[in-house]
Amino acid sequence: MSDATSTVLVIDDDPDLRASVGRLLRSLGINAQLFASISEFLKSDLPDCPTCLVLDVRLPGQSGLDLQRELAQAKRELPIIFITGHGDIPMSVQAMKGGAIEFLTKPFRDQDLLDAIQLGLSRDRARRENEQDMAALRERFGSLSPREREIVIQVARGRLSKQIAHDIGISEATVKVHRSRAMHKMEARSLPELGRIADKLKLVSDEPQRS
Structure with missing residues (x-):
């Protein structure tokens, strides 16, 4: 002991x-x-x-x-x-x-x-x-650009790349580039892991999202 x-x-x-x-x-x-x-x-x-x-x-x-x-x-x-x-x-x-x-x-x-x-x-x-652990996650999220944060939140809400691209007026390829950079900075090896990190950080409210 x-x-x-x-x-x-x-x-x-x-x-x-x-x-x-x-x-x-x-x-x-x-x-x-x-x-x-x-x-x-x-x-x-x-x-x-x-x-x-x-x-x-x-x-x-x-x-x-x-x-x-x-x-x-x-x-x-x-x-x-x-x-x-x-x-x-x-x-x-x-x-x-x-x-x-x-x-x-x-x-x-x-x-x-x-x-x-x-x-x-x-x-x-x-x-x-x-x-x-939470302080480290918050620090990593804080290192994202405003666009990367926006895309991480949309991914956590279950939005597809083409939907995100339509919503914010950029190409789907650009969404994927931002998402990839965000995942690297957040040290998320997969989209489900990125979703779990977003849940821990409470980036998405519990309210149902409109499609």
Whole structure:
């Protein structure tokens, strides 16, 4: 499970538990940042690496569930593992509906916590990789000329080269030249792949197109 590029954030007002979880994670080569309160956590910057949050439900002032809602409203996607010494069913249901990875009642087994952390880190790693892939696609699309972008969008709508040529007043051969250049820049090896890229970039609305 060792992953030097991952960080686990722990928020718990029990110093003994914080220290115990910190030791456990560091023994496995995982970076841990420990906080005694949500306000202390909010003053820090999120690390730029796969990250998950081990969060006590009951904390002085703002609760763990409050922080979960606040992060969701701010669109800060951070996998959360809740821990509590006073869990109840409605509370756990609320946490899981909010997207929590796990809801563990103290005292919990180290392995249960580690399993949840592994899942949280893998999800955040996948999210980060997807965001990087999307940024690369947007950059490639941005490198297209206005005409190439127009033709990519028309191809994604299912329009044939002769239809596109008629619509924008150029020859079919010219459409194919622009399409070929666009596919090269977008690193699309086929028209179906170009269509999938267009879907990812949401270049075409879901509304039916007129023929």
